Amino acid sequence: xxxxxxxxxxxxxxxxxxxxxxxxxxxxxxxxxxxxxxxxxxxxxxxxxxxxxxxxxxxxxxxxxxxxxxxxxxxxxxxxxxxxxxxxxxxxxxxxxxxxxxxxxxxxxxxxxxxxxxxxxxxxxxxxxxxxxxxxxxxxxxxxxxxxxxxxxxxxxxxxxxxxxxxxxxxxxxxxxxxxxxxxxxxxxxxxxxxxxxxxxxxxxxxxxxxxxxxxxxxxxxxxxxxxxxxxxxxxxxxxxxxxxxxxxxxx
Amino acid sequence: xxxxxxxxxxxxxxxxxxxxxxxxxxxxxxxxxxxxxxxxxxxxxxxxxxxxxxxxxxxxxxxxxxxxxxxxxxxxxxxxxxxxxxxxxxxxxxxxxxxxxxxxxxxxxxxxxxxxxxxxxxxxxxxxxxxxxxxxxxxxxxxxxxxxxxxxxxxxxxxxxxxxxxxxxxxxxxxxxxxxxxxxxxxxxxxxxxxxxxxxxxxxxxxxxxxxxxxxxxxxxxxxxxxxxxxxxxxxxxxxxxxxxxxxxxxxxxxxxxxxxxxxxxxxxxxxxxxxxxxxxxxxxxxxxxxxxxxxxxxxxxxxxxxxxxxxxxxxxxxxxxxxxxxxxxxxxxxxxxxxxx
Amino acid sequence: xxxxxxxxxxxxxxxxxxxxxxxxxxxxxxxxxxxxxxxxxxxxxxxxxxxxxxxxxxxxxxxxxxxxxxxxxxxxxxxxxxxxxxxxxxxxxxxxxxxxxxxxxxxxxxxxxxxxxxxxxxxxxxxxxxxxxxxxxxxxxxxxxxxxxxxxxxxxxxxxxxxxxxxxxxxxxxxxxxxxxxxxxxxxxxxxxxxxxxxxxxxxxxxxxxxxxxxxxxxxxxxxxxxxxxxxxxxxxxxxxxxxxxxxxxxxxxxxxxxxxxxxxxxxxxxxxxxxxxxxxxxxxxxxxxxxxx
Numbered sequence: 001x002x003x004x005x006x007x008x009x010x011x012x013x014x015x016x017x018x019x020x021x022x023x024x025x026x027x028x029x030x031x032x033x034x035x036x037x038x039x040x041x042x043x044x045x046x047x048x049x050x051x052x053x054x055x056x057x058x059x060x061x062x063x064x065x066x067x068x069x070x071x072x073x074x075x076x077x078x079x080x081x082x083x084x085x086x087x088x089x090x091x092x093x094x095x096x097x098x099x100x101x102x103x104x105x106x107x108x109x110x111x112x113x114x115x116x117x118x119x120x121x122x123x124x125x126x127x128x129x130x131x132x133x134x135x136x137x138x139x140x141x142x143x144x145x146x147x148x149x150x151x152x153x154x155x156x157x158x159x160x161x162x163x164x165x166x167x168x169x170x171x172x173x174x175x176x177x178x179x180x181x182x183x184x185x186x187x188x189x190x191x192x193x194x195x196x197x198x199x200x201x202x203x204x205x206x207x208x209x210x211x212x213x214x215x216x217x218x219x220x221x222x223x224x225x226x227x228x229x230x231x232x233x234x235x236x237x238x239x240x241x242x243x244x245x246x247x248x249x250x251x252x
Numbered sequence: 253x254x255x256x257x258x259x260x261x262x263x264x265x266x267x268x269x270x271x272x273x274x275x276x277x278x279x280x281x282x283x284x285x286x287x288x289x290x291x292x293x294x295x296x297x298x299x300x301x302x303x304x305x306x307x308x309x310x311x312x313x314x315x316x317x318x319x320x321x322x323x324x325x326x327x328x329x330x331x332x333x334x335x336x337x338x339x340x341x342x343x344x345x346x347x348x349x350x351x352x353x354x355x356x357x358x359x360x361x362x363x364x365x366x367x368x369x370x371x372x373x374x375x376x377x378x379x380x381x382x383x384x385x386x387x388x389x390x391x392x393x394x395x396x397x398x399x400x401x402x403x404x405x406x407x408x409x410x411x412x413x414x415x416x417x418x419x420x421x422x423x424x425x426x427x428x429x430x431x432x433x434x435x436x437x438x439x440x441x442x443x444x445x446x447x448x449x450x451x452x453x454x455x456x457x458x459x460x461x462x463x464x465x466x467x468x469x470x471x472x473x474x475x476x477x478x479x480x481x482x483x484x485x486x487x488x489x490x491x492x493x494x495x496x497x498x499x500x501x502x503x504x505x506x507x508x509x510x511x512x513x514x515x516x517x518x519x520x521x522x523x524x525x526x527x528x529x530x531x532x533x534x535x536x537x538x539x540x541x542x543x544x545x546x547x548x549x550x551x552x553x554x555x556x557x558x559x560x561x562x563x564x565x566x567x568x569x570x571x572x573x574x575x576x577x578x579x580x581x582x583x584x585x586x587x588x589x590x591x592x593x594x
Numbered sequence: 595x596x597x598x599x600x601x602x603x604x605x606x607x608x609x610x611x612x613x614x615x616x617x618x619x620x621x622x623x624x625x626x627x628x629x630x631x632x633x634x635x636x637x638x639x640x641x642x643x644x645x646x647x648x649x650x651x652x653x654x655x656x657x658x659x660x661x662x663x664x665x666x667x668x669x670x671x672x673x674x675x676x677x678x679x680x681x682x683x684x685x686x687x688x689x690x691x692x693x694x695x696x697x698x699x700x701x702x703x704x705x706x707x708x709x710x711x712x713x714x715x716x717x718x719x720x721x722x723x724x725x726x727x728x729x730x731x732x733x734x735x736x737x738x739x740x741x742x743x744x745x746x747x748x749x750x751x752x753x754x755x756x757x758x759x760x761x762x763x764x765x766x767x768x769x770x771x772x773x774x775x776x777x778x779x780x781x782x783x784x785x786x787x788x789x790x791x792x793x794x795x796x797x798x799x800x801x802x803x804x805x806x807x808x809x810x811x812x813x814x815x816x817x818x819x820x821x822x823x824x825x826x827x828x829x830x831x832x833x834x835x836x837x838x839x840x841x842x843x844x845x846x847x848x849x850x851x852x853x854x855x856x857x858x859x860x861x862x863x864x865x866x867x868x869x870x871x872x873x874x875x876x877x878x879x880x881x882x883x884x885x886x887x888x
Contacts, residue, residue: 050460076462084460090453092565093446100443101450102461107443114442115435121442128443168462322689376873382688383629387827388872391865394820398862501816505696512693545704551697556682559690 009058020228033219041228042208051075081170083161091150099132102167155186175207302530303425309510309522311479317516319472320452322386325393329477331499333362333484338416351419359485366481374473400496412495420490521563601853607737609845610744614799615822616837618792624768624832631695634819635702640668640797641804665794672793706812714811717804740802824868830881
């Protein structure tokens with residue numbers, strides 16, 4: 001069964017069709033890459049999938065539930081979660097709190113409980129702490145748990161953002177250029193991390209990336225778009241030799 | 253999790269115990285100073301005023317410090333609370349003889365009405381951001397003041413509302429303030445508080461991890477206005493007389509300045525700066541003409557050289573203070589023993 | 595009908611003042627994205643300058659020279675405020691700059707109070723106020739002068755912004771500061787120039803305001819300042835044309851409310867209008883909508 005089912009997704013800004021009849025289906029625990037030249041509409045697709053933009057046409061189903069017209073925060077509850085091209089952390093909050101914010105909806109105590117510090121409050125907070133720490137452990141961030149997010153080095157900020165996205169317990173994770181700004185060694189590390197989370201957390205991953213080594217190295221399937229349209233689909237090997245793809249990247 | 257308290261020694265180092273003890277001690281000291289008439293009427297009034305400003309500034313801190321939205325009409329909510337409490341207080345005085353009960357009843361009414369106003373303004377206003385929200389709340393504050401002036405059948409208009417029972421004693425004011433500040437503190441340390449902080453840090457990211465930002469913005473805004481209503485009620489029962497001019501734009505700015513100077517996002521900062529900014533102008537009375545000039549210059553200079561305010565987003569903690577003293581004495585001892593070795 | 599036309603003329607009079615002041619708000623906002631709360635105080639200082647030039651010298655200056663000198667000194671004051679208080683905060687969070695502006699506004703009010711005292715000065719008329727009759731309407735010369743001079747300066751400003759090189763530079767800086775620097779524009783000078791022009795026009799508004807209501811006092815800039823700001827928002831903040839339209843609309847709405855509803859409700863209606871605009875079209879009549887990029 002597919003987790004994400006996108007049909008004929010289109011959006012128009014003024015006269016420009018930024019995304020034009022985009023189709024995609026992502027299966028359970030699959031790792032799909034979305035690539036294309038700059039300005040091809042990749043991030044726009046993410047924004048459509050996460051509810052930041054409303055499509056002018058088409059449908060998006062997440063676990064068989066339509067997400068059209070839903071707010072971004074409600075789409076998260078349906079099981080998708082994302083990172084951003086330019087990292088968006090809660091900079092002046094601690095690393096641990098960054099994770100705990102994402103854990104918000106999985107905690108269950110109300111306003112009154114928090115003021116009277118009821119038993120429920122204590123149990124739920126303790127559980128959140130435990131799970132957040134476990135998650136940080138996976139990403140080698142536990143020793144930084146009390147640091148402010150803004151004080152982490154760049155590569156660790158990227159990791160924290162992915163960890164935060166995972167804390168919402170998603171079934172599909174959308175990563176927007178996770179390797180941007182990383183050196184080859186950091187990228188190498190990131191590839192290992194992505195593989196690890198795919199297996200350990202049993203999620204599907206859709207990622208946008210410019211680093212071809214990363215995309216070709218870990219993606220099972222790749223979708224290439226240009227000018228908002230799909231120009232090729234296939235496994236890394238097929239994509240590498242596809243004429244249209246080469247043309248789109250290198251010009252005529 | 254906190255360890256179970258088994259004996260007295262554990263109790264003495266329990267941070268909660270330390271904080272409670274210190275609050276009670278402050279109260280007892282102040283209260284006995286008042287009881288033995290070591291504090292004159294003038295200082296007494298200033299003390300109550302400090303407490304009112306603490307309620308006003310910590311409540312504004314929810315919306316401005318923690319949520320990070322510019323609110324320039326906090327005096328409007330204070331005004332709604334003050335007039336509500338005053339009118340109810342005057343009406344119920346013949347039936348309720350106990351001062352505390354009269355205050356509680358009126359303050360709850362003030363809180364509900366100010367909170368409702370917050371809900372009505374906040375629902376549409378919070379779609380706006382930054383400066384625009386600030387201006388919108390400024391406009392709201394001015395409208396409230398004009399309404400109070402114009403609806404003279406209820407509020408006695410510009411002449412002012414007199415005959416409000418003056419029941420705002422130090423103990424009532426003190427414990428009301430403690431109750432409100434503690435509530436805000438505990439709330440901010442819950443998952444709800446974290447959600448609000450995350451909106452200040454990055455609205456889009458906050459939404460992307462499943463926080464319903466509209467709901468939490470509104471919650472923060474309504475809480476801020478509710479507590480401002482209580483602050484207004486305290487003010488009404490302290491003064492015994494209300495005039496619309498007490499709730500003008502300048503009042504909103506004054507509260508705002510306290511929050512900014514104390515540090516946006518620091519409750520203890522707001523408390524310290526309330527104390528300083530209520531007492532300082534009184535002691536600058538001799539320089540009456542220069543007082544506000546100095547006041548505004550301090551504001552500008554703070555922004556230029558210490559934009560995060562006195563405390564930044566940090567909280568002052570008595571238990572930390574104790575730790576600092578311990579390390580300090582340890583260091584002293586180490587130094588001392590080193591010296592004697594030589 | 596006669597009452598209506600009379601009120602319309604009054605509205606144009608007040609509107610001219612609001613428009614002049616609103617231009618200062620909108621220009622500064624356009625260029626450094628700051629609501630210059632101290633602008634109302636520049637208006638107030640402009641009026642005090644005019645008073646000093648007109649009545650405290652041993653000889654009588656011609657009216658036009660009084661105006662020009664006051665505008666010049668207000669421009670200097672505007673530049674000074676920007677250099678001292680705002681320049682350092684250009685890259686700081688918006689909220690810090692805004693708080694500084696509020697602080698500056700209070701500072702100037704109390705500075706004026708210290709220098710001139712809290713008691714209002716009576717502004718004697720600087721011009722002949724005998725009414726002129728146009729189409730059977732008696733119109734005060736002051737009203738005609740206010741409307742005429744305001745429109746004259748607004749045309750001058752438009753010519754400057756759209757036809758001259760510094761005007762073009764100004765528009766460039768408001769579009770993109772970094773790019774403007776790369777094009778060799780001295781951004782600091784352009785920002786100073788913007789404050790200078792805005793302050794000079796604000797001072798002119800202040801002088802007319804003082805002559806219309808015959809009084810000058812330290813807090814006289816607060817309310818008209820806020821209203822002019824509403825006018826700027828109404829017209830679309832950042833747009834000079836919008837500020838002019840907004841100014842006249844607010845002026846007319848205000849006088850009409852006074853005439854046909856009640857002067858008690860003027861402020862409630864004007865501030866209510868502000869809220870309505872912000873809710874339904876926060877970008878104003880001529881402004882553009884901007885959305886944050888994800």
